[in-house]
Amino acid sequence: MSKAEVSLDHLFRVFTKPEHSDSTLAKIERHLSDNISDFLSQHVVTKKTSLEEIEKDFFSAAVPDSPEFVSEHAESLLDKLVAHSVNTYAPTFIGHMTSALPYFHLTLAKLLVGLNQNLVKIETSKAFTPLERQTLGMMHNLIYQQSDNFYEEYLHSADHALGAFCSGGTVANITALWIARNHLLSPDGKFPGVAKAGLAAAYKHYGYENIGVMSSNRGHYSLSKTVDVLGIGRDNMLTVHSPTQKLDPEQALKLGKAYQESGNKLLAIVGVAGTTETGHVDPLDELADVAKELGCWFHVDAAWGGATLFSERYRSKLAGIEKADSVTIDAHKQMYVPMGAGMALFKDPKHSNAVRHHAQYILREGSKDLGATTLEGSRNGMAMMVYSSLHIFGRRGYELLINKCIELALEFASMIEAHPDFELMTQPTLSLLTYRLRPRNLVNLAKMPESEFKGINQELDSLTVAVQKQQREAGKSFVSRTRIEIERYNDEVITVFRVVLANPLTTKEHLASILEEQLEIAKLNPIWIELSRNSISQTA
Ligand SMILES: *Cc1c(COP(=O)(O)O)cnc(C)c1O
Numbered sequence: 001m002s003k004a005e006v007s008l009d010h011l012f013r014v015f016t017k018p019e020h021s022d023s024t025l026a027k028i029e030r031h032l033s034d035n036i037s038d039f040l041s042q043h044v045v046t047k048k049t050s051l052e053e054i055e056k057d058f059f060s061a062a063v064p065d066s067p068e069f070v071s072e073h074a075e076s077l078l079d080k081l082v083a084h085s086v087n088t089y090a091p092t093f094i095g096h097m098t099s100a101l102p103y104f105h106l107t108l109a110k111l112l113v114g115l116n117q118n119l120v121k122i123e124t125s126k127a128f129t130p131l132e133r134q135t136l137g138m139m140h141n142l143i144y145q146q147s148d149n150f151y152e153e154y155l156h157s158a159d160h161a162l163g164a165f166c167s168g169g170t171v172a173n174i175t176a177l178w179i180a181r182n183h184l185l186s187p188d189g190k191f192p193g194v195a196k197a198g199l200a201a202a203y204k205h206y207g208y209e210n211i212g213v214m215s216s217n218r219g220h221y222s223l224s225k226t227v228d229v230l231g232i233g234r235d236n237m238l239t240v241h242s243p244t245q246k247l248d249p250e251q252a253l254k255l256g257k258a259y260q261e262s263g264n265k266l267l268a269i270v271g272v273a274g275t276t277e278t279g280h281v282d283p284l285d286e287l288a289d290v291a292k293e294l295g296c297w298f299h300v301d302a303a304w305g306g307a308t309l310f311s312e313r314y315r316s317k318l319a320g321i322e323k324a325d326s327v328t329i330d331a332h333k334q335m336y337v338p339m340g341a342g343m344a345l346f347k348d349p350k351h352s353n354a355v356r357h358h359a360q361y362i363l364r365e366g367s368k369d370l371g372a373t374t375l376e377g378s379r380n381g382m383a384m385m386v387y388s389s390l391h392i393f394g395r396r397g398y399e400l401l402i403n404k405c406i407e408l409a410l411e412f413a414s415m416i417e418a419h420p421d422f423e424l425m426t427q428p429t430l431s432l433l434t435y436r437l438r439p440r441n442l443v444n445l446a447k448m449p450e451s452e453f454k455g456i457n458q459e460l461d462s463l464t465v466a467v468q469k470q471q472r473e474a475g476k477s478f479v480s481r482t483r484i485e486i487e488r489y490n491d492e493v494i495t496v497f498r499v500v501l502a503n504p505l506t507t508k509e510h511l512a513s514i515l516e517e518q519l520e521i522a523k524l525n526p527i528w529i530e531l532s533r534n535s536i537s538q539t540a
Contacts, residue, residue: 039082139345176326218246306334433498
């Protein structure tokens with residue numbers, strides 16, 4: 001392979017804009033765009049190449065000594081990277097919350113990289129800072145629907161923040177509960193607050209044994225990372241057993257009271273609006289009242305479900321979200337924005353001051369620098385992608401997309417229920433559902449005594465795992481799997497296929513073909529063959 005010249009002159013050229021539109025770089029760019037378009041329009045999820053095989057291309061830990069021509073490097077990326085990427089745009093890729101993006105992002109992304117603004121401070125971002133604040137304001141408005149005066153007062157106020165933009169739902173959850181923690185353990189008389197004095201001093205001052213966070217056991221694992229990072233400890237993550245997939249308010253109140261009566265303080269209840277596994281929404285309105293009664297913060301993790309608020313038809317599924325002290329929304333999920341766009345929104349714009357940080361050379365007091373209240377430091381102008389999407393789709397455009405996905409999930413659920421060899425495990429609330437293969441002769445399985453269905457469920461678990469793996473490896477389609485409690489099997493934890501319908505190009509025909517493929521794979525599996533002979537249903 002020819003090597004590029006090692007000289008400063010050559011490197012200067014790398015930093016300079018090419019002069020002609022038919023320059024080498026422009027050609028490379030066209031070549032890359034064509035290749036990506038080809039890749040994304042092929043309807044395969046992955047090539048059959050194994051991960052071990054791909055790792056061979058990324059084996060050496062030696063830093064390349066000499067420069068490489070961009071054109072050659074681009075070819076190697078196409079070959080090693082693009083060719084073996086997962087096609088998240090495929091309409092049969094319905095296993096995760098990552099899906100196809102509208103194509104305009106490819107073009108707009110150039111502005112982001114091209115301008116390379118840093119949102120940590122005004123001096124490196126200027127127009128991007130007000131844009132980000134406006135974007136947060138629009139999302140705040142979607143949740144809290146405050147008056148025009150409210151937004152006029154706070155949107156660009158140096159002493160307030162309507163939210164924090166960050167890289168995703170995990171950081172948004174950490175940010176929200178960080179604010180909640182500092183708010184709870186705030187300065188009091190001579191006590192300078194937890195931010196300054198630390199947790200040990202704070203517990204001593206307030207007389208708390210521990211502080212804890214409560215959610216259903218379907219809460220996202222970022223919550224246990226959060227209690228860990230905040231120093232609260234994972235033992236104080238109170239995960240409530242929830243076989244209905246939803247946090248029961250009565251249960252929450254009872255457990256919260258018991259926790260507080262033994263010398264602890266409940267920091268926050270987290271209601272989930274769209275659980276990662278099944279898309280269920282906790283009873284937010286009632287949980288807000290429970291939080292009030294317990295005197296704790298109410299956070300809603302709407303990383304997935306938040307975008308449902310765009311839909312007039314379905315926003316009532318999130319009723320009560322407006323009572324939350326803070327809300328997490330991921331734009332890189334149902335808002336179809338590229339990866340790296342999360343937001344925490346705060347009901348009270350003063351609350352972010354609980355984590356405000358000043359530094360002399362940067363983040364001066366009274367400045368509008370966003371870095372003063374964000375966990376992350378240097379950040380790119382990703383908010384532009386959210387801003388642009390909000391304009392390009394508009395609320396009504398988003399509404400159409402959201403409605404379409406929820407309604408497709410309902411149709412898929414009916415298809416599964418109508419099919420004798422499948423069992424719907426959880427009904428869709430949003431655009432997620434779970435199901436499994438179950439031979440038709442076992443249609444009455446759930447009515448059997450536990451002693452009988454238990455063993456069969458274990459066999460079906462192995463079948464689900466095997467079919468899911470084989471389907472993934474075949475590469476035409478992708479459905480994920482998880483394990484959840486199922487009420488009608490006496491809360492037994494069962495392995496299920498998990499489907500997330502987010503790609504607007506996925507059709508009923510795609511879904512039918514996925515079921516067909518799964519059944520074909522199953523029919524060759526010894527477990528299926530054995531269970532299909534089982535005549536348990538006749539004894540029912
Ligand atoms: C995806 C998700 C998260 C985590 O968000 P990331 O963007 O992956 O960090 C948290 N909570 C819920 C409910 C989610 O769906």
